[in-house]
Every structure is written in C-alpha cells, then in structure tokens.
Amino acid sequence: MLSIKNLHANVEGKEILKGIDLEIKPGEVHAIMGPNGSGKSTLANVLTGNKNYEVTDGTIFFDGKNLLDMEIETRAREGMFLAFQYPIEIAGISNATFLKTAVNEMRKYRNMPELTPKEFLDKIKERAKILGLDETLISRYVNVGFSGGEKKRNEIFQMLMLEPKFVLLDETDSGLDIDALRIVSEGVNIYKNATNSFLVITHYQRLLNYIKPDFVHVLYKGKIIKSGGKELALELEEKGYDWIKEEELQTENK
Amino acid sequence: MNDSVEELKPQEELSEDMKVLDDLTSSEYKWGFVTDIESETAAKGLNEDVIRMISSKKNEPEWMTEWRLKAFRYWKKMEEPKWPNVHYPKIDFQDISYYSAPKKKPVLNSLDEVDPELLRTFEKLGIPLEEQKLLSGVAVDAVFDSVSVATTFKETLNEKGIIFCSISEALKEHPELIKKYLGSVVPYTDNFYAALNAAVFSDGSFVFIPKGVRCPMELSTYFRINSQETGQFERTLIIAEDDSYVSYLEGCTAPIRDTNQLHAAVVELIALENAEIKYSTVQNWYPGDKEGKGGIYNFVTKRGACRGRHSKISWTQVETGSAITWKYPSCILQGDYSVGEFYSVAVTNNYQQADTGTKMIHIGRNTKSTIVSKGISAGKSNNSYRGLVRIGKNAEGARNYTQCDSMLMGDRCGAHTFPYIEVENESAKVEHEASTSKIGEDQIFYLNQRGIGTEDAVNMIVNGFCKEVFKELPMEFAVEAQKLLAISLEGSVG
Numbered sequence: 001m002l003s004i005k006n007l008h009a010n011v012e013g014k015e016i017l018k019g020i021d022l023e024i025k026p027g028e029v030h031a032i033m034g035p036n037g038s039g040k041s042t043l044a045n046v047l048t049g050n051k052n053y054e055v056t057d058g059t060i061f062f063d064g065k066n067l068l069d070m071e072i073e074t075r076a077r078e079g080m081f082l083a084f085q086y087p088i089e090i091a092g093i094s095n096a097t098f099l100k101t102a103v104n105e106m107r108k109y110r111n112m113p114e115l116t117p118k119e120f121l122d123k124i125k126e127r128a129k130i131l132g133l134d135e136t137l138i139s140r141y142v143n144v145g146f147s148g149g150e151k152k153r154n155e156i157f158q159m160l161m162l163e164p165k166f167v168l169l170d171e172t173d174s175g176l177d178i179d180a181l182r183i184v185s186e187g188v189n190i191y192k193n194a195t196n197s198f199l200v201i202t203h204y205q206r207l208l209n210y211i212k213p214d215f216v217h218v219l220y221k222g223k224i225i226k227s228g229g230k231e232l233a234l235e236l237e238e239k240g241y242d243w244i245k246e247e248e249l250q251t252e253n254k
Numbered sequence: 255m256n257d258s259v260e261e262l263k264p265q266e267e268l269s270e271d272m273k274v275l276d277d278l279t280s281s282e283y284k285w286g287f288v289t290d291i292e293s294e295t296a297a298k299g300l301n302e303d304v305i306r307m308i309s310s311k312k313n314e315p316e317w318m319t320e321w322r323l324k325a326f327r328y329w330k331k332m333e334e335p336k337w338p339n340v341h342y343p344k345i346d347f348q349d350i351s352y353y354s355a356p357k358k359k360p361v362l363n364s365l366d367e368v369d370p371e372l373l374r375t376f377e378k379l380g381i382p383l384e385e386q387k388l389l390s391g392v393a394v395d396a397v398f399d400s401v402s403v404a405t406t407f408k409e410t411l412n413e414k415g416i417i418f419c420s421i422s423e424a425l426k427e428h429p430e431l432i433k434k435y436l437g438s439v440v441p442y443t444d445n446f447y448a449a450l451n452a453a454v455f456s457d458g459s460f461v462f463i464p465k466g467v468r469c470p471m472e473l474s475t476y477f478r479i480n481s482q483e484t485g486q487f488e489r490t491l492i493i494a495e496d497d498s499y500v501s502y503l504e505g506c507t508a509p510i511r512d513t514n515q516l517h518a519a520v521v522e523l524i525a526l527e528n529a530e531i532k533y534s535t536v537q538n539w540y541p542g543d544k545e546g547k548g549g550i551y552n553f554v555t556k557r558g559a560c561r562g563r564h565s566k567i568s569w570t571q572v573e574t575g576s577a578i579t580w581k582y583p584s585c586i587l588q589g590d591y592s593v594g595e596f597y598s599v600a601v602t603n604n605y606q607q608a609d610t611g612t613k614m615i616h617i618g619r620n621t622k623s624t625i626v627s628k629g630i631s632a633g634k635s636n637n638s639y640r641g642l643v644r645i646g647k648n649a650e651g652a653r654n655y656t657q658c659d660s661m662l663m664g665d666r667c668g669a670h671t672f673p674y675i676e677v678e679n680e681s682a683k684v685e686h687e688a689s690t691s692k693i694g695e696d697q698i699f700y701l702n703q704r705g706i707g708t709e710d711a712v713n714m715i716v717n718g719f720c721k722e723v724f725k726e727l728p729m730e731f732a733v734e735a736q737k738l739l740a741i742s743l744e745g746s747v748g
C-alpha cells in the first residue's frame with residue numbers, strides 16, 4: 001500500500017527526515033514512536049503533501065502510484081487521511097457543510113454520484129453514533145470552540161465519513177480522557193479491515209492496547225532506528241528511549 | 255469625514271444665498287443631440303442649458319428644474335473630496351455626456367457577439383440563457399420580454415397601496431411625495447457627488463409603502479419596467495410610513511459593463527414610526543481588467559433617516575465590482591429607540607480600490623447601531639474601511655457595536671481601517687472590535703487534506719469569513735453572492 005524509500009525532507013532549509021524506509025501492506029497497523037521533535041509529524045506532513053516540507057531525496061509509492069507527483073487533494077482523494085495532531089478551526093463553515101463537500105469530492109473522484117441530502121444525513125447520524133459524537137457538534141463551525149477531546153473525536157468522525165484506505169493518526173490519543181480514548185479506538189477498530197492500513201503516531205503504549213499494531217518503529221533524529229512487534233512499545237514504555245539511543249550510538253561508532 | 259451631517263439643516267437656507275455666477279465658458283458651448291436610431295445622447299459637457307434640457311426632456315415641473323439648477327450652481331463651487339484612500343486620474347467633468355435616452359433597440363443580435371469572458375461568468379453564476387441576453391444587451395424573445403411578470407407584480411402592489419415605479423413616473427403621478435422627500439435625507443449640499451447627482455440625475459426607483467403595510471415581496475429593480483438601462487446618475491427614494499416594512503434589493507450579480515466610467519448614485523431612505531427598511535445591494539460593476547484598465551468609478555451617497563420612534567434601517571451590501579468604490583451607506587437615528595444596521599462585504603482584487611464603510615449618527619434616545627464590515631483584499635488591491643459613529647448630546651442610552659475584520663490574500667494588497675468615534679453623551683456605550691488576518695495556509699492545507707481543491711477551499715474560508723453578512727441577505731441573493739465572491743477571487747491563492 002505504502003512504500004517509502006530513503007526519504008529525506010527539509011523544513012525551512014533544515015533537514016528533518018534523514019533517510020526513512022518503510023513498507024506498509026494492506027491491512028497492517030504500524031505505530032511510530034519517538035521523542036519530541038524527532039520528525040514524526042514531519043513524516044505525516046510529507047506524506048500528505050504539506051508544501052512547507054520539501055522532499056530532497058527518496059521515493060514514496062502509494063498503491064503503486066508516485067505519491068510525490070500528486071497534489072495534496074489528489075493524495076486525499078486517492079485515500080490518504082491524516083488525523084491532525086492539532087486540528088484546524090474554520091469559522092463560518094459548519095462541520096456538516098465541510099463534510100458534505102469533502103465526501104462528495106471523494107465520490108466524484110471515484111465516479112460515484114453525490115449523496116442525496118437524506119443519504120448524507122443518515123450516514124452522518126450513523127457514524128456520529130459510533131463515536132458518541134454530540135450531534136450539535138455537526139452543525140457547529142469546524143472545530144471552532146471545540147474542546148481538545150472533541151477536536152480529536154471530530155477527526156476520527158471525518159475518517160469514518162471519508163472512508164480512506166490509508167490513515168495517519170498523529171497523536172490522536174493526546175487530549176482524550178480515558179473513556180474517549182476507548183471510544184475513539186473502538187471507532188478505529190470498527191473501521192479497520194483487511195484492505196486498509198494505519199500509521200499510528202503516539203507517545204503512549206496505552207493507545208496501542210486498543211489499536212493493536214503489527215509493527216512498532218522508533219523514529220529518532222529523522223531516522224527509524226529500531227523496529228519490532230508490539231512488545232517493543234511495552235519495552236519503550238518501561239525503559240524510555242535512552243537504551244535505544246545508546247544502541248544507535250554504538251552502531252554508529254562501529 | 256468632512257461630508258458628514260450638516261445635511262440636517264434645511265437645504266433651502268443654504269442654497270438661497272448662493273450667488274449665481276454664470277459660467278462664461280458655457281455661453282460658447284453649444285449643446286445638441288447626437289441622434290441615431292438606437293439612442294439619443296447629449297453632447298459632452300455640463301452647464302445650465304444641459305440641465306434645463308435634461309429636465310425638459312423628462313417633462314419635469316418647474317420646481318424640479320429649479321432644484322437641479324440650484325444643485326448645479328452649488329456643485330460648481332465645490333471640490334472633489336480628497337480624503338478617501340483611493341487614487342485615480344483627475345476626472346474631466348466637461349468630458350462626460352450627461353444625458354442618454356433609453357436605448358430602443360438591443361445593441362447585439364445574438365450571444366455569439368458577446369465577450370466570451372462575460373458568458374463564462376454568466377455560466378458560473380447559473381444565469382438562465384434569456385436573462386444572459388437581457389443583461390448583455392442582446393435581443394430577447396418576446397415571451398421573456400413580455401411585461402406579464404411585472405404586471406402581476408404591480409397589481410399585487412397596487413392592491414396594498416404600494417407605489418413602486420421610476421422616479422420620473424413618480425414625478426408625474428405623485429409630485430407631492432417627491433417634493434416632500436427628495437433631497438430631504440441627502441440634500442444637494444451634502445457632498446460633491448450628491449450635488450452633481452441632483453443636478454443631472456437620469457432616473458431611478460421610487461418606493462412608497464403606506465401606513466401599516468408590510469410589502470409582501472422583495473422589491474427588486476429587476477422587476478421595475480425600464481430597469482435595464484441603469485443610469486450613470488441614479489437616484490432612489492424609498493419612504494416607509496408608520497408601521498410599514500419593505501425589503502429592497504438593488505443590483506444583480508451578473509457583471510455589468512458600462513461605457514460610462516463615472517457613476518454617482520444617490521439613495522435616500524426614510525423610515526417613519528415603527529417602520530423598517532431593509533436595503534440589500536449586490537454590486538458587481540466592471541472592475542477593469544487585470545492590469546487595472548477600464549473599470550467603473552462608483553461614488554455613491556446612500557443614507558437613511560430613521561425619523562420615527564422604533565424605526566429601523568438595515569443596509570447590507572456585497573461589493574465586488576468597480577475599479578474604485580467610494581460608498582458609505584449611513585443611518586441618521588433621529589427617532590428614539592431607532593435602530594441602524596450596516597453589514598458589508600467588500601472584495602477587492604487586482605488593482606481595485608475600495609474606500610467604504612458607514613456612518614451611524616445617533617440623535618434620538620436609546621438609539622442602537624450595529625456595524626459588521628468584512629473586507630477581503632487580493633492581488634494588488636487596496637481595501638479601506640471608514641466608519642463614523644457619532645453620539646449626539648441628547649442621545650441618552652445610545653449603543654453601538656462595531657466589528658471590522660479584514661482578510662488579506664497574498665502580500666501585495668492592503669487593508670486599512672479608519673474608525674471615527676465621536677461621543678457627546680456620557681451614557682453611551684460604544685464597542686469596537688477589529689481584526690486583520692491572512693487567509694490561513696493551515697486552513698487551506700486542512701481542507702486540501704480532506705480532498706477539497708484549493709480554489710474551493712479558499713471559497714469556503716472566505717464564505718465562512720463573510721457568514722455574518724451573508725445571513726442578512728435574502729436567501730436567493732445570499733447564494734448568488736457566494737458564487738460571486740468565488741468568481742471575484744478566482745486564482746488569487748495558490
């Protein structure tokens with residue numbers, strides 16, 4: 001589904017990603033952990049095509065297509081979805097209007113007819129229910145005045161509405177209370193199937209109790225310095241990052 | 255704001271002692287007509303003979319001719335206002351033709367002859383074919399041109415005693431009303447362009463809503479017979495008697511091209527006790543090309559007088575056109591508890607310049623005003639908000655709320671805010687909020703990431719920004735205004 005090779009990327013002329021290799025197959029869940037500032041959000045921005053991030057080397061293929069050739073919206077329509085670490089507010093536009101536009105853009109791209117207002121409404125109601133999303137949030141302006149947790153929940157709600165095949169979750173667990181974390185994770189799990197894939201960025205193993213990863217990678221200073229199964233997350237939770245940094249230093253010195 | 259509210263003095267007093275100096279140059283000037291099959295146009299230039307000619311062509315009563323002449327004599331002593339934040343080459347007022355009879359025949363034979371750019375815009379606005387023809391001056395089918403719509407419309411209004419006609423017609427049918435109200439809100443002494451308009455105005459709309467009547471439909475210039483020919487110097491007068499209500503729509507979203515570069519309209523509204531007037535404008539004059547050439551200069555004086563207690567006047571405007579806009583729809587809140595509102599979206603792109611805003615003059619007690627202004631600048635344009643809130647000595651308990659937001663697209667445009675607040679009564683409450691922001695890159699990215707293209711994303715953000723104003727527009731107008739905004743800002747980001 002996603003194939004990243006030797007990816008290097010700059011922000012404002014400074015190299016942040018320094019050679020990333022990552023293969024994600026349909027149906028897989030990968031988790032990326034790593035200290036603050038290591039480049040996790042940068043990777044998410046590069047994948048989604050944010051123009052503030054410049055790819056200087058490497059390739060990314062998404063379902064066999066060259067992702068780096070695509071506009072941001074094309075990547076989205078191809079099925080790439082980012083649940084933002086900091087969701088953006090848009091005053092004056094209701095969540096419903098925004099979603100309707102987005103859903104119909106996706107459908108248009110797939111040569112599907114637009115949803116009728118009734119179909120759209122039914123879909124909204126059904127998906128909101130899965131997440132226990134307060135229905136008043138749907139008629140409110142996009143993220144404006146939402147609590148931190150409501151914003152995160154709204155991101156997952158959008159995921160359920162847009163039905164992407166590849167989902168990036170950037171610290172979706174931060175800011176969620178314990179119950180919300182469970183509900184949101186359930187939403188993700190309901191959506192998960194054999195054909196879609198997830199890349200989950202998180203600092204806490206807790207989330208991975210709910211959304212079980214097939215692989216865990218540690219990103220440090222712009223490189224994946226360790227990969228493993230879900231037990232790696234437990235180990236990190238227990239021991240922190242220092243031991244891997246040590247290992248990394250040693251291999252570098254050899 | 256040197257043209258503010260001296261107008262409250264009766265104009266007669268001001269003008270009577272004006273000495274008339276006959277313009278020597280005018281005697282050499284020979285006016286005449288360039289007559290062809292299609293239209294009658296006066297030769298260029300302005301003097302008393304031209305004004306007499308205009309007045310007699312329209313078969314106006316003597317007092318009207320006199321009024322025009324007084325205005326002209328006053329105008330000659332005035333100077334063009336220099337304070338607006340707009341720049342344009344000096345206008346030669348003797349190089350303009352001041353009279354053109356309505357065209358009898360369409361200029362073009364089919365839509366094939368119309369500028370394709372214009373047609374493309376019509377398409378985007380979803381304007382029906384027949385209407386496109388009408389707007390671009392192409393001959394229309396008899397069926398569509400039939401006055402049947404307008405006639406049924408008129409009958410309904412007649413039943414209620416509502417008068418809705420052209421000013422010329424009103425001068426013939428209801429001279430007493432014109433005599434009583436014309437120039438009573440915007441006297442010709444008010445400002446340079448108001449004086450010019452009074453002297454030479456061609457035509458415009460007249461609305462009279464009698465006591466206790468709620469006008470059952472939105473009145474729009476569109477339905478007024480003979481409305482296709484929008485005059486260069488339009489004059490509109492709306493009177494709402496006690497306990498009446500009217501909503502009036504001006505303009506249309508289709509881009510209007512006009513060979514006349516200078517437009518100086520005057521609009522006067524009068525609301526008596528408990529009356530409400532809602533005046534909505536969508537203005538889309540030709541703004542000039544991308545280099546800023548051509549384009550209309552739009553210098554408008556719009557003012558409403560809330561004369562009665564509990565009367566209310568709301569101005570809502572969406573301004574996307576014109577090369578230069580100079581416009582301050584204002585409210586004079588004389589009646590106790592009267593309410594004035596101003597909701598405005600002004601968009602400038604390329605080389606457009608707009609200096610627009612409002613004046614809220616609180617005279618009566620417990621008067622209330624609200625100002626919501628949204629300015630959007632793109633390209634190399636310049637967008638200024640200029641607003642005056644004056645609370646007079648006797649305006650006990652007056653309140654004003656002003657919100658003034660600017661959005662910039664790109665870094666070559668400008669947004670300016672000039673708020674003037676004058677408070678002479680201690681009990682008044684005046685609140686002012688202002689903000690300037692760049693269109694958010696992060697917002698565009700967020701929408702892009704949800705599969706929405708940049709053009710649509712910008713439209714969404716801009717429409718969101720203008721929401722508070724759009725919701726004041728009648729439903730259909732609001733939808734059109736949104737589309738219009740999209741077209742005006744096309745290609746300005748990304």
Ligand SMILES: Nc1ncnc2c1ncn2[C@@H]1O[C@H](COP(=O)(O)OP(=O)(O)OP(=O)(O)O)[C@@H](O)[C@H]1O
Binds near residue numbers: 011012039
């Ligand atoms: N738009 C930007 N402008 C300037 N610097 C940036 C920008 N985006 C990222 N960076 C820098 O790149 C580095 C990596 O940032 P990134 O947000 O990818 O880290 P992260 O791993 O997501 O951290 P966290 O766990 O705190 O979210 C940081 O040093 C950050 O300051």
Ligand SMILES: [Mg+2]
Binds near residue numbers: 040042170
């Ligand atoms: Mg991050």
